Amino acid sequence: MALTVEKLGVSIAHKVILHDLSVKFPSGKRTAVIGPNGAGKSTLLRTAAGLNSNYCGTVRLGGTDIRTISRRAMAKKLAILPQGATVPADTTVRQLVDYGRFPYRSWFRPGNAQKDREAVEWAMGVTKVEQFANRQVQTLSGGERQRAFLAMALAQQPEFLLLDEPTTYLDIAHQLEVMEIVTHIKEQYGMTVVMVLHDINHALQYADEIAVLTDHKVIAQGAPRDILTVDMLAKVFHVKADIFTNSQGAAVLSPVELVR
Amino acid sequence: MKKTTEQKLPGRRPETDCSSKRRISLLVIFAVLACLGGIISVMKGSVAIPLEEILAVFRGESIGTHQQILMNIRLPRTLVAALVGINLALSGAILQAIMKNPLADPHIIGISSGAGLAGIVVMLLLPEYSWLITPVAFVGAMGAAMLIYILAWKNGIRPIRIILAGVAVSAFFGAGISAMMIFYSDRVHSALMWMVGGLSARSWPHVELLWPYTLAGGFLAILAARHLNILQLGDELARGLGLSVEKTRLLLTAVAALLAASAVSVVGLLGFVGLIVPHAARLLIGSDYRYLLPASALLGAAVVTFSDTFARTAFAPVELPVGIIMAVLGAPFFLFLLRKEL
Numbered sequence: 243m244a245l246t247v248e249k250l251g252v253s254i255a256h257k258v259i260l261h262d263l264s265v266k267f268p269s270g271k272r273t274a275v276i277g278p279n280g281a282g283k284s285t286l287l288r289t290a291a292g293l294n295s296n297y298c299g300t301v302r303l304g305g306t307d308i309r310t311i312s313r314r315a316m317a318k319k320l321a322i323l324p325q326g327a328t329v330p331a332d333t334t335v336r337q338l339v340d341y342g343r344f345p346y347r348s349w350f351r352p353g354n355a356q357k358d359r360e361a362v363e364w365a366m367g368v369t370k371v372e373q374f375a376n377r378q379v380q381t382l383s384g385g386e387r388q389r390a391f392l393a394m395a396l397a398q399q400p401e402f403l404l405l406d407e408p409t410t411y412l413d414i415a416h417q418l419e420v421m422e423i424v425t426h427i428k429e430q431y432g433m434t435v436v437m438v439l440h441d442i443n444h445a446l447q448y449a450d451e452i453a454v455l456t457d458h459k460v461i462a463q464g465a466p467r468d469i470l471t472v473d474m475l476a477k478v479f480h481v482k483a484d485i486f487t488n489s490q491g492a493a494v495l496s497p498v499e500l501v502r
Numbered sequence: 503m504k505k506t507t508e509q510k511l512p513g514r515r516p517e518t519d520c521s522s523k524r525r526i527s528l529l530v531i532f533a534v535l536a537c538l539g540g541i542i543s544v545m546k547g548s549v550a551i552p553l554e555e556i557l558a559v560f561r562g563e564s565i566g567t568h569q570q571i572l573m574n575i576r577l578p579r580t581l582v583a584a585l586v587g588i589n590l591a592l593s594g595a596i597l598q599a600i601m602k603n604p605l606a607d608p609h610i611i612g613i614s615s616g617a618g619l620a621g622i623v624v625m626l627l628l629p630e631y632s633w634l635i636t637p638v639a640f641v642g643a644m645g646a647a648m649l650i651y652i653l654a655w656k657n658g659i660r661p662i663r664i665i666l667a668g669v670a671v672s673a674f675f676g677a678g679i680s681a682m683m684i685f686y687s688d689r690v691h692s693a694l695m696w697m698v699g700g701l702s703a704r705s706w707p708h709v710e711l712l713w714p715y716t717l718a719g720g721f722l723a724i725l726a727a728r729h730l731n732i733l734q735l736g737d738e739l740a741r742g743l744g745l746s747v748e749k750t751r752l753l754l755t756a757v758a759a760l761l762a763a764s765a766v767s768v769v770g771l772l773g774f775v776g777l778i779v780p781h782a783a784r785l786l787i788g789s790d791y792r793y794l795l796p797a798s799a800l801l802g803a804a805v806v807t808f809s810d811t812f813a814r815t816a817f818a819p820v821e822l823p824v825g826i827i828m829a830v831l832g833a834p835f836f837l838f839l840l841r842k843e844l
Contacts, residue, residue, distance in 0.1 A: 293741050296657070317744025324738045330789035334521075337790065344732050345744035349725055376521075398743070 243269045243304035245290060245320075245402055245434065250299035252285050259285045261458040263299070267451075269401075272428050272435040274449035274466075276442065278479055281455045283438045284325065287404050290436070291322035303402070317345035320402040321395035325410070329379050335390045336375040339365055342397025365396035369423055385416025392423060403427070405437040409444065417441070421448045442483075442495050446470055454478055467493060476501055525793045528786060532800035536584065539807030543580040544572065546815050551576070574705065582704040583810045583824070584803040585712040586765040587775055591802025592723050593762035594776030595783070595795055599730040600751050600758075601661040607777035608762035610668040611755060614773060615675035616646025617766040622679055622693050626686040635696075636711065636767045643763035646671060651755065658748045664755075699772030700823035701810050708768045715764035720799060722757050727791040730754070734789060774828045775802055778836045785839045805832065 245267040252260040259282040267273045267290075275283050288294045290301050292308045301308045303319060311319075321342070329338055339362050347353035366372045369389040374382060379390055388408060395403060405424070409417040421444060427433045439445045445452055445466060452469040454462045456478050462469050472495070475483045481497045488494045545551055551568050559569045590608060597606040608614060620642025624635050650671050654663040679697075683690050695702075729750050732740045737747050762776060783797040805828065813827040 288738075291742060293738060313741065313746050314744040317742065322742045324742065327739050328736060330734050332788040332790075341732060341735065341743060344728065347728065349729075395742075 243401060243434070245269075245304075245436065246302045247286070247290055248300045248302070250286070250289060250297060250301065252282070252289055252294065252297045254285070254296075258458055260289075260297075263455075263459045265453050265460040265463060267402075267434060267436045267453075269434045270428070270432045271450040272424060272437065272448060273451040273453055274437055274439045274445040275453045275455055276439055276445055276470075276478075277455035282458060283455050284406050286455060287322065287406050287436065287438055288324070291320055291404050292316050293322065293324075314345050314348075317398055317400075319400055320404065321398040321400040322404040323391055323395045323406060323408065325406045327391055331378065331380050333379050334376050335371055335379055335382070335393070336362065336366070338379050338390055339371070339375075339393045339397050342394040345398060361397050361399055365393040368396055368427060369393040370419075383416075385412045385419060388412060388416070388420060389423070392420065396427065400433070402434045402436070405435065407438050407440060409439070409441065417444065424448065442470060442475070442497075446493060446495065470495060521788070522793075525787050525790075525797075529793065529796055529800065532783075532797055532804065535804040536800045536807070539804040539811070540580050540584055543583065543807045543811040544576045546811050547571070547576060548814075548818060578705040578709050579701055579810070580807060581709045582712060582768060583701055583806045585709065585716045586701075586769050586772065587779070587802035587804070587806030588716050588799040589712065589719065589761040589765040589802075590772060590775040591779040591783070591798040591805075592719060592795060593758040593765075595780035595791070595798040596723055596726075596730065596754050596758040596761075597776075598780055598784075599733050599791065600754050601665060602734070602736065603661060603665060604781065605777070606661075606665070607773070608758070608766065609672065609773060609776075610665055611759055611762075612646030612650045612668055612671050612675070613643045613759060613762040613766055614771045615672040615679070616649075617643035617763065618697065618771050619675045619678045619682075620645075621696050621767075621770065622682050625692050625696060626682050626689050629689065629692075636708070639767035640763050643766055644759060646675060647755070647759040647763070651752075659751055695823055696770040698823040699766075699770040699825035700821075701769055701806075701813075702821055702823075704768065712764055712768060715760055719757055719761040719764075723754075723761075723795050726750070726754055726757075727795055730791040730795075734791075770823075770825070772806075772825050772828070774825065774832055775806060778832055779805055782836055782839055 247263060247265045250260050250263040263286065275286065277283050285294065289297050292313070303311065308316060342365065343353060343358040343361060346358065366375060369392050371386065371389050371393050374386060379387055382390060408420050412420065424435050424437065425448060428435050449466055451463065452466050453460050454469060454474065462474065472483050472485055475481050475495065475497070480501050482499050482501045483495045483497045486494045486496060544556060545553060549571055551572060555568055556572060559572050594607045597608065597610060598604060601610065617639040621635050621639040624631060624638050650664060650667045653671065654667040656663065683693055729745060732743055732745045733747070733750065740747050766772065779802045780798045783794055783801050787793050787797045806824065809828040809831065810824045813822040813824045
């Protein structure tokens with residue numbers, strides 16, 4: 243089961259966002275999508291998740307064209323966490339996580355209460371939000387709130403988890419916390435993760451695969467150490483970077499200056 | 503909203519949150535208020551009928567003028583008031599979720615302007631057909647709602663386009679209403695009553711017209727409570743959670759339109775209930791639609807029955823249109839709630 247995108251083209255208001263883009267997100271791995279602002283990373287993620295129906299090309303979920311999958315069936319297989327999600331002021335964390343069970347309920351069937359409860363408890367456990375289960379989402383700090391939304395996505399019990407800039411606006415501790423949760427669910431539950439990341443070093447450290455998106459396409463994909471090189475940063479971001487090895491023996495890229 | 507304290511009770515079911523106890527007691531209070539509103543509305547008027555006598559009439563033990571007043575005037579009028587309150591409040595509550603806009607109410611989908619223009623045309627141009635007002639107003643309301651929906655359609659519906667199309671269509675119809683009132687200023691009294699909304703002389707035929715909508719609309723709304731909760735999260739999250747946003751929005755707009763159109767065609771442009779009651783209910787009970795919908799319905803029934811009783815009795819023998827009373831008493835109360843909560 244992989245998520246594959248073939249010859250994807252997306253235009254928004256006559257402006258080409260993605261063109262002839264093909265990429266495969268391999269199952270059971272964490273793929274980081276990187277690229278400059280405005281390259282269409284969010285659009286790629288939204289389209290792959292079926293949120294954008296205005297595209298040409300094909301998106302396949304485990305071999306099936308997502309156009310033929312109902313929204314509800316899709317939501318059981320794939321969860322997406324868009325940027326800047328908001329909730330009504332008085333929504334509690336538990337309520338928010340419980341919304342993740344929506345695809346398992348229908349107009350007349352209230353769903354399996356026992357299973358729903360277990361899934362909600364599990365999702366809150368994995369993301370460590372149980373201690374504020376009854377707090378209002380709005381009263382949480384940015385990092386806690388992001389984990390609550392992550393718990394909602396996990397309550398869908400998806401095979402694929404798509405995260406749009408999950409660490410943006412978080413302090414470094416909360417950034418690492420989110421990355422650790424992502425790693426944990428991939429390792430423990432074999433979930434396939436696709437995440438848009440801006441922090442090159444997070445991508446190096448926490449991704450199994452990197453897809454570089456620029457000029458409407460994915461121009462390179464592969465293992466982080468092979469893809470995230472000094473040359474690549476110069477080419478894609480126009481940034482000169484130094485490369486170091488940290489105390490863990492891992493490579494760290496440090497941007498030095500812009501190159502024109 | 504009172505902040506719930508941070509505490510962990512392992513294995514606790516979500517249905518037994520401490521806040522849900524509070525919400526259920528609030529629902530009970532609203533239900534008591536609605537019943538009380540109904541009972542007082544039946545008792546009070548130009549002739550006061552004591553409770554024992556009302557009970558006697560219902561047991562079939564009392565006949566006479568009081569029985570006549572009760573069964574032919576008070577009871578149907580009270581039922582119309584309650585049903586109108588329920589329909590408008592439910593309609594407003596649904597629209598606030600699907601438009602994701604706190605100002606959304608039956609006006610926004612053209613219900614009021616459509617019914618207003620249609621009703622006034624009948625009243626001023628064809629006064630001899632005044633019995634047609636209700637069906638014509640209903641057609642006008644639904645026609646305006648459909649027109650707005652069609653105008654707002656462009657690869658699907660976005661709330662902001664509905665709201666803007668609604669403003670434009672309402673302005674257009676509003677011009678028609680104003681023009682009619684100026685051309686026929688000699689007959690404008692009945693039209694004015696229609697514009698503020700009133701319950702005088704509403705009787706059994708109106709009850710019969712309203713209750714199917716209340717029943718069907720209420721049933722569909724409660725059924726859709728979970729969907730409305732998801733819609734409040736915004737289109738993006740809602741789609742990600744497997745909700746067919748367009749389909750749900752279309753279906754629920756239709757439900758809201760039918761609820762409001764049935765109410766407005768019977769009593770005229772009672773604007774206040776659809777906007778303020780769902781807000782007041784939201785401030786008191788929260789935004790979870792599983793509680794908010796019944797709360798809005800009960801509060802709507804209570805507000806309209808109480809207001810109508812007041813409108814009939816406060817300045818007797820002059821009877822004020824209920825719309826005026828509701829705005830005069832309701833707006834300050836709503837502002838009080840708002841100040842307290844924000």
